[in-house]
Amino acid sequence: MAAIVSAGSTKYGKHDDKGAKELFAEAFSEALEGAKNLDPKRDVNAVFIGQMGSEYEYQAHSGSWAADYAGIPRTHAARVESACASGSTAVRVALTGIMSGLYDTVIVGGVEKMRNRGTNEVTLYLGEAGDFHMEIWNGLTFPGLFALMATAYMNRYGAREEDLARVAVKNHKHASMNPKAQYPQEITLEQAMSARPVAWPLKLYDCSPITDGASAIIITKPELAKKYTDTPVYITGFGHSTDYLGVYERDDVTWLEGAKRASDAAYRAANITVGDVDLFEVHDCFTIAELLLYEALGIAGRGEGYRAIREGLTYYDSKIPVNVSGGLKAKGHPVGATGVGQMYEIWLHLTGRAGKRQVKGAEVGVTHNMGGSGASHNVFVIER
Amino acid sequence: MAAIVSAGSTKYGKHDDKGAKELFAEAFSEALEGAKNLDPKRDVNAVFIGQMGSEYEYQAHSGSWAADYAGIPRTHAARVESACASGSTAVRVALTGIMSGLYDTVIVGGVEKMRNRGTNEVTLYLGEAGDFHMEIWNGLTFPGLFALMATAYMNRYGAREEDLARVAVKNHKHASMNPKAQYPQEITLEQAMSARPVAWPLKLYDCSPITDGASAIIITKPELAKKYTDTPVYITGFGHSTDYLGVYERDDVTWLEGAKRASDAAYRAANITVGDVDLFEVHDCFTIAELLLYEALGIAGRGEGYRAIREGLTYYDSKIPVNVSGGLKAKGHPVGATGVGQMYEIWLHLTGRAGKRQVKGAEVGVTHNMGGSGASHNVFVIER
Structure with missing residues (x-):
């Protein structure tokens, strides 16, 4: 393409x-x-x-x-x-x-x-990404929206706060090898678990920064x-889908249907399966989002995303590297830049420029970038 | 296309x-x-x-x-x-x-x-269309920017305040036949000339509304x-060009180079000349803009735009109808809608649905939509 x-x-x-x-x-x-x-x-x-x-x-x-x-x-x-x-x-x-x-x-x-x-003003502006009049105006912030997804997910599948924290620990570990990351310090599970709550169960390290x-x-x-x-x-495939702007309009708050549709279309266009992918950059605006995306993108089965992080499968040197850049969580999330920055990261790996965090022999990378609380999704397949 | x-x-x-x-x-x-x-x-x-x-x-x-x-x-x-x-x-x-x-x-x-x-807030937001930090922040509003163009144009070519006012009179006349126009009342030259100044020589009726x-x-x-x-x-041609965001960066404030490039490209793609066009919808955010666009789009020679309105050539029943909808001036200017609304107007005429203001036998229409003070231009040729 x-x-x-x-x-x-x-x-x-x-x-x-x-x-x-x-x-x-x-x-x-x-x-x-x-x-x-x-x-x-x-x-x-x-x-x-x-x-x-x-x-x-x-x-x-x-x-x-x-x-x-x-x-x-x-x-x-x-x-x-x-x-x-x-x-x-x-x-x-x-x-x-x-x-x-x-x-x-x-x-x-x-x-x-x-x-x-200021933080309050940024929180207000970011609220424009959701259904402002039905959600944000009524008191739901973006951390609040993703906290609702997290509690529903934990309740349904038995995931725990520690599983969310493990995503943050991994992404900070990755960021520690990325000289362009905003927060390159490693953190421990204890630090993540004891950080102050933003919107329970999301604590400070569960949220991407400004x-x-x-x-x-x-x-x-x-x-x-x-x-x-x-x-x-080469960009060999891409897929896209919008979804309802408001989380309240969707059938299931633990499932990102738009991401499923976008990734299916991208894999099909590139004629690959998820097993062919050497690394993913996905939209971990909150740690719960990364778990939901494991499932929507086919990295893990439905309801099993948290097991992938529990088992450490998505570290840069493990089976299915995800967010080797540090992700939105630790590399940072300059909103409009994020989707292009994900492609920059994949480009670094496919051309052997990723330094200490290089995924060895990477030939196929996938990016997933999400708008709002899941109302738009773009997935690209990039190959060497 | x-x-x-x-x-x-x-x-x-x-x-x-x-x-x-x-x-x-x-x-x-x-x-x-x-x-x-x-x-x-x-x-x-x-x-x-x-x-x-x-x-x-x-x-x-x-x-x-x-x-x-x-x-x-x-x-x-x-x-x-x-x-x-x-x-x-x-x-x-x-x-x-x-x-x-x-x-x-x-x-x-x-x-x-x-x-x-409120008007002040809208004026501030509209300032985002220009070079905010070099122009707006230093006190130039959008009426101010176009007033600079108008005074330079009047000084160089001998156009007068009355010529600007004539554009408003024409577009209000057109709007009086458009049931969807914001200000469908006809105005006289005297009314336009005696209206309160917004940024001299632009008075109330020289400015498109909110x-x-x-x-x-x-x-x-x-x-x-x-x-x-x-x-x-059928959309048979389109052309586009950006230009410097700030008016201060351009060689000549009396000339819209981006509009010239965009219209040339559109005519070429459609394989027509300006003489083939039966009606135009152009971006008259201020009356001076309509005159500058007569010139950039080839409706009049350089420095001669004001003669076209003085001679009444651009009325709906005259030689070269321009802004038969009433234009931004009198139909109204809901900013993001304007470029699509221009195509709606051309569609009405080419399909014989324009009622009292119908341009008889219209077969070829052209739209010109401008961003900011001239930093982006899209021109479309539409044919029956």
């Missing part, structure tokens, strides 16, 4: 000295340096950027500024928004642009500048890939 | 009893009623929605809610944002989706709910069009 020529990312964390524009420019510059013989003015036909909140800096119209900051002020561009899945949605739109024959080569960025606002950051990839038609890089990787 | 099967629109104006979701549902319902044998669950593959501001109602993730309100909660969807060009950008993204072979039939909506906020509204179109592959309607119209 398309090839990834190169990728780049800022460190995720707190960037007092940079706004969204400068963050994007930094990520894009790294991606551009990693490509050979690529002149944006000559070779790039469009720029798409995923960003959830223009509110944070009172700056919308991000397609136009991103094009300018990429050095091609007069081109095709747009900002794409699907809440926390904005980054992967921008990739999806760019991909259909290439598949349409309209574009050869496209820059896709994802960005979010959040740390310049993050500034940007990621970027450059994609092109498969037949052009070798012109711009010696180490192309 | 694609066919428009049907279209719908709310009245533009003040809708205290409806939010963005209900407005979209109303516009989409009209479009659906106008199609035959179309079952969204069976036939529609994706929903794209243009919306600039999630701020107005604290509700982002609009692709997902729009899909739900269209009756297909599990589909492909996204919100697309390019400031005031968001609606046409959603059409563009939908069109590339169809051209890619991924989708047969797509719903495109545009919506904005603005009247629930509007609630939604519009929707259903587009499909050309070969499927007759299945869903007896009166299909």
Whole structure:
């Protein structure tokens, strides 16, 4: 469908000295340096950027500024928004642009500048990702929504608070090997279990942080890939599904139907099965989400996600590595950047650039990026 | 490239009893009623929605809610944002989706709910469409930006305040024949000239209003069009260009280079010249913009746009009808809806549904939708 020529990312964390524009420019510059013989003015036909909140800096119209900051002020561009899945949605739109024959080569960025606002304000803005009027306005925050999923899941399947905490311990372990992670410190199960509650059973380490950051990839038609890089990787499948915006409208709060549909479609398009995948980056906005995604993506059977983490199967050096970057949990979650950053991570592994956390011999990677409390899902299969 | 099967629109104006979701549902319902044998669950593959501001109602993730309100909660969807060009950008993204072979039939909506906020707040939010940090933060509002363009234009070419006012008089005359217009009253030149200044030389009637509204179109592959309607119209060309976000970065503030590039590309793709066009809907956010667009789109020579309105050439029953709907000026400007609403208007004329303001025998229509102070432009050629 398309090839990834190169990728780049800022460190995720707190960037007092940079706004969204400068963050994007930094990520894009790294991606551009990693490509050979690529002149944006000559070779790039469009720029798409995923960003959830223009509110944070009172700056919308991000397609136009991103094009300018990429050095091609007069081109095709747009900002794409699907809440926390904005980054992967921008990739999806760019991909259909290439598949349409309209574009050869496209820059896709994802960005979010959040740390310049207070926690309460960010919590309010993030509430726009759910059904604001039926859920958030009535007092449910995002931690609250995922806490409801967690309690229902624990009650139905016998998972325990420790199982949630184990996801955090794993992802912090992974982040400790990622120089671009926001929280690279390792944590113990005891630390995670004794942290202060945010919305029970979710405690501090069960929640992804508030993050500034940007990621970027450059994609092109498969037949052009070798012109711009010696180490192309290929997007061989993608799947997408929306779902009801409000959790209250869904049949089962312990099951992410949209993620199931998106991953089924992606595997089918790439002609692979889940067993062929060497590593996953999935949307662990809260630890419970990672467990639900084990199940929706077929990594574990229904109701058995918590057993996979209990048995340690999803560590980077185990059977099915998940969130080797540190995940949203510990790498950080600059909302609009996250879906693009997941592809950056897979690109690092498939091209042997992932350093200490490298998944040995990785040939097939899968990303899953989720919007809101599960109302949109994009899954990509990426192969060497 | 694609066919428009049907279209719908709310009245533009003040809708205290409806939010963005209900407005979209109303516009989409009209479009659906106008199609035959179309079952969204069976036939529609994706929903794209243009919306600039999630701020107005604290509700982002609009692709997902729009899909739900269209009756297909599990589909492909996204919100697309390019400031005031968001609606046409959603059409563009939908069109590339169809051209890619991924989708047969797509719903495109545009919506904005603005009247629930105060004028100062709306002015601030609209400032996000320009270069917020270099322009708006330093005291330039959108009326201020266009006032700078107007004074430079008047100084260079000898246009007068009356020429701006004439655009308003024409568009109010047109709106008086449009039952969906926000301000359908006719005005006199004297009224326009004696209205209170907003940012000199722009007075009240030189500025488009703050509007609630939604519009929707259903587009499909050309070969499927007759299945869903007896009166299909065809998108035969489109063009797009971004430009510098800040007016201060551009070489000439009296010239909209992005609009020139976008219209050239659209005419070329459709294999037409400007003389073939029977009516235009262009982005008259301020009266000066309509004059600049006469020039960029080739309706008048450079520096001669004001002569076209002085000579009355752009009335609905004259040589080159422009903004027969009433334009942003008098039909209203619900930001994200505007680009889709322009296509609704052209669809009405090409299918003979435009009532008293019908442009007789219209076969070719062109829409031009602009983002910000000219940093993105989409032009579509639509033919019977």
